[in-house]
Amino acid sequence: MEIEIFPRRLLSADRVEKILNSIIRLGMVENIILHGPKLPKYVVVPSREHPMGIRVETGHEDLRKIRFGSEEVELTVKVGRIIIQPIKGVDLDVFLERLKEMCNEQLPFGFDIRVGQFTKTQPTISDSMREYLL
Amino acid sequence: MSTYVRQFYPGTSQSSINRRKYLDPKTKYEKLRSVSDEDLVRVLGHRKPGEAYKTVHPPLEEMKEPEDPIRKIVEPTPGTKAGDRIRFVQFTDSVYFSPMAPYVRTWAMYSRYRGLDPGVLSGRNPIEGRERDIEKVAKELVETEVFDPARTALRGYTVHGHALRLDENGLMFDAVRRYTFNKAKGVVEYVKDQLGVPLDKPVEIGVPLPENELKKRTVQFRIDHIKFVDDKPLLNYIHRNFELRCRSGFNPEGVKGI
Secondary structure, eight states: OEEEEEESSBOOHHHHHHHHHHHHHTTOEEEEEEESOBOOSEEEEEOSSSTTSEEEEEOOTTOSEEEETTEEEEOOBOOOEEEEEEOTTOOHHHHHHHHHHHHHHHOTTOEEEEEEOOSOSSOOHHHHHHHHHO | OOOOOOOOOOOOSHHHHHHHHHHOTTSOOOBOOOOOHHHHHHHHTSSOTTOOOOBSSOOTTTSOOOOOHHHHHSOOOHHHHHTBOEEEEEEEEOTTTOSOOHHHHHHHHHHHOSSEEEOOOSSEEEEEEEHHHHHHHHHHHHHBTTOOTTTEEEOSSOOOOTTSOOBTTSOOOOTTOOEEEETTTTEEEEEEOTTSOEEEEEEEEEOOOOHHHHHHHOOOOOTTSSOGGGOHHHHHHHHHHHHHHHHHTTOGGGGTTO
């Protein structure tokens, strides 16, 4: 069983850092998955100065390392969904209540929390094909 | 025979009322912010501020045009008189309570202005015309209630983002990152022009409207705000249109009795 936090807005790196550390502090989590569109390492934009008429722009404010518990992790996505896998045997009702309290504080623009299975439990046909091809 | 009174949009909901207001040329848009001419020219990116307009033909007064009764009836716009180039401005409207929507802006263009060619797509609204006409219209559209700095954007290309979730500051996603939110001042600043070319210094467009204000001014129907199906007079009008079209088609006689 997994829990999905779906914020109504896309999260910045600062807020992701805060919310992740709050979730870890609850002590009921085995795994956290951050899901969202990939942050671009570079963008091609027009330029009047460059002879080719284009230029490569690098750097995104959210493309940085975030402090995750005791270690640093590189953030590569603009976070739109947080999927939490709780430790086995945890009281789900208590965990959900605490998560909601925490989200009310840290996500003032609103959020949705769902319980279900949000990751694959067994490979699909495409996954098997990829495995075969590689 | 009674005089024809133009009707703009059916419905009694707030969104319908706003649509009627924005389409009716007799009502003036409420001015909410001011952007200088120079700043607007820089954001549009057609010419440098203070630079003369480039032309594609001599002024109409100097040209010997053929005799034509229509030319006497229709007065050319200032841009056409001067022989300006054709340029464009393009707006993107977020689905999250942007004050305008591409379709409504296009209708408003047709009912309020002359000499412009608006296009309408799902998330963007290009408006073509003579350069100085475009500047005049863009100024009115940016400075008034039909524009919100966070939910509406000036984008010449890469318009993707109107249906994505907003970021934490309430700004619509833009892959080219033309604008940023200045937290210290609380305003939206354009750091690139609409074509993505970096500006020498940022242009302040204005303070984003609060959510409740946007909900009052929007023309959009949404399931979490004003539902389209809740506006019964509007729904009846649409149903009647469908019925007339289905049952009588192109035969005007068939409409009788429906």
